[in-house]
Amino acid sequence: xxxxxxxxxxxxxxxxxxxxxxxxxxxxxxxxxxxxxxxxxxxxxxxxxxxxxxxxxxxxxxxxxxxxxxxxxxxxxxxxxxxxxxxxxxxxxxxxxxxxxxxxxxxxxxxxxxxxxxxxxxxxxxxxxxxxxxxxxxxxxxxxxxxxxxxxxxxxxxxxxxxxxxxxxxxxxxxxxxxxxxxxxxxxxxxxxxxxx
Amino acid sequence: xxxxxxxxxxxxxxxxxxxxxxxxxxxxxxxxxxxxxxxxxxxxxxxxxxxxxxxxxxxxxxxxxxxxxxxxxxxxxxxxxxxxxxxxxxxxxxxxxxxxxxxxxxxxxxxxxxxxxxxxxxxxxxxxxxxxxxxxxxxxxxxxxxxxxxxxxxxxxxxxxxxxxxxxxxxxxxxxxxxxxxxxxxxxxxxxxxxxxxxxxxxxxxxxxxxxxxxxxxxxxxxxxxxxxxxxxxxxxxxxxxxxxxxxxxxxxxxxxxxxxxxxxxxxxxxxxxxxxxxxxxxxxxxxxxxxxxxxxxxxxxxxxxxxxxxxxxxxxxxxxxxxxxxxxxxxxxxxxxxxxxxxxxxxxxxxxxxxxxxxxxxxxxxxxxxxxxxxxxxxxxxxxxxxxxxxxxxxxxxxxxxxxxxxxxxxxxxxxxxxxxxxxxxxxxxxxxxxxxxxxxxxxxxxxxxxxxxxxxxxxxxxxxxxxxxxxxxxxxxxxxxxxxxxxxxxxxxxxxxxxxxxxxxxxxxxxxxxxxxxxxxxxxxxxxxxxxxxxxxxxxxxxxxxxxxxxxxxxxxxxxxxxxxxxxxxxxxxxxxxxxxxxxxxxxxxxxxxxxxxxxxxxxxxxxxxxxxxxxxxxxxx
Numbered sequence: 001x002x003x004x005x006x007x008x009x010x011x012x013x014x015x016x017x018x019x020x021x022x023x024x025x026x027x028x029x030x031x032x033x034x035x036x037x038x039x040x041x042x043x044x045x046x047x048x049x050x051x052x053x054x055x056x057x058x059x060x061x062x063x064x065x066x067x068x069x070x071x072x073x074x075x076x077x078x079x080x081x082x083x084x085x086x087x088x089x090x091x092x093x094x095x096x097x098x099x100x101x102x103x104x105x106x107x108x109x110x111x112x113x114x115x116x117x118x119x120x121x122x123x124x125x126x127x128x129x130x131x132x133x134x135x136x137x138x139x140x141x142x143x144x145x146x147x148x149x150x151x152x153x154x155x156x157x158x159x160x161x162x163x164x165x166x167x168x169x170x171x172x173x174x175x176x177x178x179x180x181x182x183x184x185x186x187x188x189x190x191x192x193x194x195x196x197x
Numbered sequence: 198x199x200x201x202x203x204x205x206x207x208x209x210x211x212x213x214x215x216x217x218x219x220x221x222x223x224x225x226x227x228x229x230x231x232x233x234x235x236x237x238x239x240x241x242x243x244x245x246x247x248x249x250x251x252x253x254x255x256x257x258x259x260x261x262x263x264x265x266x267x268x269x270x271x272x273x274x275x276x277x278x279x280x281x282x283x284x285x286x287x288x289x290x291x292x293x294x295x296x297x298x299x300x301x302x303x304x305x306x307x308x309x310x311x312x313x314x315x316x317x318x319x320x321x322x323x324x325x326x327x328x329x330x331x332x333x334x335x336x337x338x339x340x341x342x343x344x345x346x347x348x349x350x351x352x353x354x355x356x357x358x359x360x361x362x363x364x365x366x367x368x369x370x371x372x373x374x375x376x377x378x379x380x381x382x383x384x385x386x387x388x389x390x391x392x393x394x395x396x397x398x399x400x401x402x403x404x405x406x407x408x409x410x411x412x413x414x415x416x417x418x419x420x421x422x423x424x425x426x427x428x429x430x431x432x433x434x435x436x437x438x439x440x441x442x443x444x445x446x447x448x449x450x451x452x453x454x455x456x457x458x459x460x461x462x463x464x465x466x467x468x469x470x471x472x473x474x475x476x477x478x479x480x481x482x483x484x485x486x487x488x489x490x491x492x493x494x495x496x497x498x499x500x501x502x503x504x505x506x507x508x509x510x511x512x513x514x515x516x517x518x519x520x521x522x523x524x525x526x527x528x529x530x531x532x533x534x535x536x537x538x539x540x541x542x543x544x545x546x547x548x549x550x551x552x553x554x555x556x557x558x559x560x561x562x563x564x565x566x567x568x569x570x571x572x573x574x575x576x577x578x579x580x581x582x583x584x585x586x587x588x589x590x591x592x593x594x595x596x597x598x599x600x601x602x603x604x605x606x607x608x609x610x611x612x613x614x615x616x617x618x619x620x621x622x623x624x625x626x627x628x629x630x631x632x633x634x635x636x637x638x639x640x641x642x643x644x645x646x647x648x649x650x651x652x653x654x655x656x657x658x659x660x661x662x663x664x665x666x667x668x669x670x671x672x673x674x675x676x677x678x679x680x681x682x683x684x685x686x687x688x689x690x691x692x693x694x695x696x697x698x699x700x701x702x703x704x705x706x707x708x709x710x711x712x713x714x715x716x717x718x719x720x721x722x723x724x725x726x727x728x729x730x731x732x733x734x735x736x737x738x739x740x741x742x743x744x745x746x747x748x749x750x751x752x753x754x755x756x757x758x759x760x761x762x763x764x765x766x767x768x769x770x771x772x773x774x775x776x777x778x779x780x781x782x783x784x785x786x787x788x789x790x791x792x793x794x795x796x797x798x799x800x801x802x803x804x805x806x807x808x809x810x811x812x813x814x815x816x817x818x819x820x821x
Binding site (some may be wrong): 007011022024026028029033034035036037038039040046047048058059060061062064065066077078080081083084086087088089090100101102103104105106108109110112113117120124125126 | 210213215220238241242296306320322343344373376377378379381453454455457462535536537540553556558559560561562564565566567568569570571572574612614662683705780781785786788789790798800
């Protein structure tokens with residue numbers, strides 16, 4: 001069973017499904033099978049959301065425990081929560097800006113320091129790229145492109161067997177024309193942020 | 198147009214589709230003329246897609262007031278010679294079941310498919326009932342796809358089977374198939390037949406006792422034919438994994454994917470009988486299949502239905518191949534399965550080691566992480582309604598009120614600090630159960646229902662409550678949409694399912710016409726006024742209705758952004774005393790605590806201003 005397992009974790013409304021779909025579309029365009037499992041409905045109202053993407057010769061769209069090759073975390077605590085899918089060879093990309101859950105404000109478990117979360121990730125997996133995607137997207141001028149910054153970062157790791165150009169082609173088919181330039185920039189800047197020199 | 202490919206995609210073209218999107222393409226390839234539904238996760242995207250493509254496809258599509266009505270619209274269309282489709286979540290079929298059962302008796306002329314999207318593990322439902330029982334209860338054939346491609350292909354086949362047998366076909370998916378995305382290769386679209394003629398035939402269509410007893414006999418005859426179709430159907434086929442497997446596995450639906458992946462992960466050879474036409478089961482073929490094998494395992498989600506059918510069949514035919522499933526094989530009877538669970542079951546059964554990542558699994562964070570359950574959105578108008586009712590109850594000193602809740606986003610009011618959902622059964626149950634608590638206790642009762650849910654199953658319950666002189670305060674949380682399932686229209690709105698203008702039914706006018714003496718419309722963003730309204734309503738001896746009218750904040754935000762109107766609130770740090778009343782009473786995801794004082798996340802704030810009205814020192818104001 002040869003496959004690449006990409007696990008997405010974040011909070012409802014962050015563009016996670018859109019991001020994963022872009023890789024899936026690009027993958028199919030490049031002749032590699034892709035299946036995804038998505039979360040819709042109740043779980044979307046500000047709750048934890050995951051999306052599972054598997055490229056290659058597999059049937060189940062869900063990634064077995066410990067079998068994620070790449071984790072793309074859109075929020076630090078959600079990234080750490082997804083460690084159940086990781087092994088010591090997993091590569092992790094994580095946004096660093098926290099979204100504090102209401103449970104914390106109401107006196108529940110405190111939100112850990114982001115540095116501690118990232119440091120812990122580094123102990124558990126092969127490589128961790130902490131990417132300030134939200135801040136980068138704001139700098140670009142279109143905050144909604146944070147998910148594409150993270151996609152770019154995922155491409156920069158070299159783990160996804162696709163050309164950056166294929167992702168760009170897919171973006172130009174799926175993103176409204178007026179937002180395309182910002183999306184391209186987001187993809188490129190994300191790519192640069194993790195590309196091995 | 199979004200989904201253009203679903204409308205004009207040619208045979209051989211392919212598209213990355215969600216299972217639910219593939220169901221629409223399948224229905225279009227089958228040439229349906231009428232589709233009707235009531236939204237419910239995990240089936241909702243089917244309706245979302247029809248809303249966009251129905252007109253361009255020449256198909257009539259409506260959101261009916263509830264699933265029973267939707268099924269009736271589709272059944273009558275099919276009886277008139279128009280291929281028809283109705284789809285709903287699993288518990289929606291409970292609502293539709295009264296008419297569904299009879300459609301099996303009277304049958305159909307044109308193809309009639311009833312899709313039930315089940316929700317093992319209750320991702321967005323009140324239960325995980327196994328709707329495969331409905332095929333057995335109604336004696337109708339059932340298909341179960343495993344992937345988006347099969348969802349598309351099986352839809353076409355479902356219409357063929359339905360017309361061949363003149364029976365409705367139950368098309369059963371689960372969350373993981375409905376919400377699985379994969380590549381789908383299209384077939385040809387059959388021309389749409391949008392209108393037919395209803396040819397009267399009372400002996401066939403009117404199940405008065407003299408007719409219905411004969412209909413049952415006829416139905417069982419059709420079920421025999423269905424069994425024959427299942428025995429010869431290509432939807433039931435054998436997949437070999439590895440070489441020389443002497444073990445057979447019978448499986449269906451999404452579980453097929455887990456079985457194949459688990460066998461490959463474990464390196465176990467086996468022969469897998471993939472069941473796509475799952476009722477009636479192809480028992481002759483399964484018996485033949487088992488004859489040459491050492492043993493037969495049945496791996497199915499939820500109830501042991503295939504297992505029991507196969508065991509009974511083997512017993513009556515003297516087939517000696519051992520069959521195991523739920524009890525002997527320890528396949529769980531609760532919650533959804535996955536590759537990990539199926540691999541554990543198989544590894545345990547065959548005594549082979551489980552595959553573990555060579556490098557070892559990562560260890561989870563050593564202490565509990567902050568939980569992130571779904572919450573009412575920033576700016577959600579329900580927050581104002583719950584805040585007001587809680588304040589009114591506190592000010593009136595009402596002890597131990599009971600909150601009868603209903604199905605919608607507002608069920609999230611169950612969480613602290615509102616704790617405003619004490620009892621919940623089903624769509625519309627807030628009204629009936631409110632009456633029950635009033636009749637059986639001395640506690641005061643406050644019930645909550647959404648605008649869409651009110652029309653779905655609240656109306657008849659309200660008539661009953663009024664007539665029987667029940668006393669409770671019913672809030673209709675009228676956010677001008679069906680929010681939880683993705684903002685579908687409902688009968689109180691000015692547009693219909695395909696965006697055409699439609700007569701809107703006023704909830705307050707309906708309540709008054711039914712004889713409710715106290716009906717008050719409030720704006721939940723005005724906390725003081727809303728609180729006063731609740732204090733008044735609580736004095737009413739009978740049913741008091743508060744219509745809390747404010748459009749869903751997600752829709753309002755979209756409209757405000759489009760118009761370029763945007764305001765947020767902020768807390769003046771020097772004025773804030775750190776009393777945290779806003780945090781405790783409003784519990785908005787945009788408010789957080791930093792160094793003992795409240796702050797508002799400007800990204801999340803939606804500008805509703807409710808927090809500014811509860812701050813005792815007026816530290817919250819519009820951000821300049």
